[in-house]
Amino acid sequence: MANYIPALAEVNPDQFGIAIYSNDGTLHTAGDAESEFSIQSISKVFNLILAMQQYGEDIWSRVGHEPSGQPFNSLVQLEYESGIPRNPFINAGALVISDMNYSRIAAPQYAMREFVRRLTGNPNLHYDHAVSDSEFETRARNAAMAYLMQSFGNFHNNVEEVLRYYFNNCSLRMSCVDLVKAFSFLANRGYCRHSDTQILSELDSKKINALMATSGLYDEAGNFAYRVGLPGKSGVGGGIVAIVPDQFSVCVWSPELNAAGNSLAGMSALEILSKRIGWSIF
Numbered sequence: 001m002a003n004y005i006p007a008l009a010e011v012n013p014d015q016f017g018i019a020i021y022s023n024d025g026t027l028h029t030a031g032d033a034e035s036e037f038s039i040q041s042i043s044k045v046f047n048l049i050l051a052m053q054q055y056g057e058d059i060w061s062r063v064g065h066e067p068s069g070q071p072f073n074s075l076v077q078l079e080y081e082s083g084i085p086r087n088p089f090i091n092a093g094a095l096v097i098s099d100m101n102y103s104r105i106a107a108p109q110y111a112m113r114e115f116v117r118r119l120t121g122n123p124n125l126h127y128d129h130a131v132s133d134s135e136f137e138t139r140a141r142n143a144a145m146a147y148l149m150q151s152f153g154n155f156h157n158n159v160e161e162v163l164r165y166y167f168n169n170c171s172l173r174m175s176c177v178d179l180v181k182a183f184s185f186l187a188n189r190g191y192c193r194h195s196d197t198q199i200l201s202e203l204d205s206k207k208i209n210a211l212m213a214t215s216g217l218y219d220e221a222g223n224f225a226y227r228v229g230l231p232g233k234s235g236v237g238g239g240i241v242a243i244v245p246d247q248f249s250v251c252v253w254s255p256e257l258n259a260a261g262n263s264l265a266g267m268s269a270l271e272i273l274s275k276r277i278g279w280s281i282f
C-alpha cells in the first residue's frame, strides 16, 4: 500500500478485482470489481483531458511528453530542466496541469468529479476527504515540486490551494467497473458509447494512449510495455487501467504495491491476460 499516505496505509491489501468493458458495451467482472478505491494517479489522465479541452496544444509549452525514467515523485530533473516537468503523469507534471486547470475552470474543486460522473454515468462518485486531508498533511514533497516550479515561473496560482485541488482529485473513489466505463472512449477513438458523446477527437485520444504507453507507469513504463504491451495508467491506490485500442478497456485493482508504486497483483494479472489472449499494441 501507499504507506507514505497514512489514510491509504490502512487499506486491506488482500483484495483483487478486474473489469473489462468492450466497445460493444459488454461488461465482464471478477473479484472485487465493484469495490471503490482511491484512484490516485489515474486521476492524472482526467486532469490532462480537462486541460486539453481548455488549452489544446498550448499545454506543451509548460510540460513535456517524454518518459521521465524517474519515480513519480522525483524532484531531480526539475531543476536541470528549468521547472518544466517531463510529462503530465508524474506528480510534477500533474501539478502543472492542475495549476493550468485551476486558472481556467470555474468551480475547479468539483470539475473533475462532475466530468468523471458524466464519463461513467455514475452520479454517486465522491472525493474521499480523509485521504485528501491525509495527503495534504504529508504534502512536503509535492509542495517542494510546486514551489520549485513557481521559482521558474511555471506555476501561477497559490501553491497550497492547487495542492488541495490536486489531492482532492487523487482521492476520488471509483471501482474497476467505473474506471473501465470512464476510460472506454480511449479504446473507441474518443467516442463514449454509453453517454453517446465524442469526448476527444480520434487524434487526441491516440495522443493520450501514446502518453499512457510511454509514461503511464512512471519509471516502470518500459517494463509494462515489455510485459503487457498496452497503454496503461496506474495509481498508488492499487488500480491500473489499460486500453486495447478498438476493442476494450480493462481495469485491475489490488492494493499491494511494488517498489515503483504499481499494483503487484495488477501487473501480474495484466501480463497473464495479455499473454493468454495475445493483446499487445506491438
Ligand SMILES: NC(=O)CC[C@H](N)C(=O)O
Pocket: 039, 040, 041, 042, 072, 073, 091, 135, 142, 167, 170, 234, 235, 236, 237, 261
Ligand atoms: N503515483 C500516485 O498515484 C501518486 C499520487 C499521490 N496522490 C501523490 O501525489 O503522491
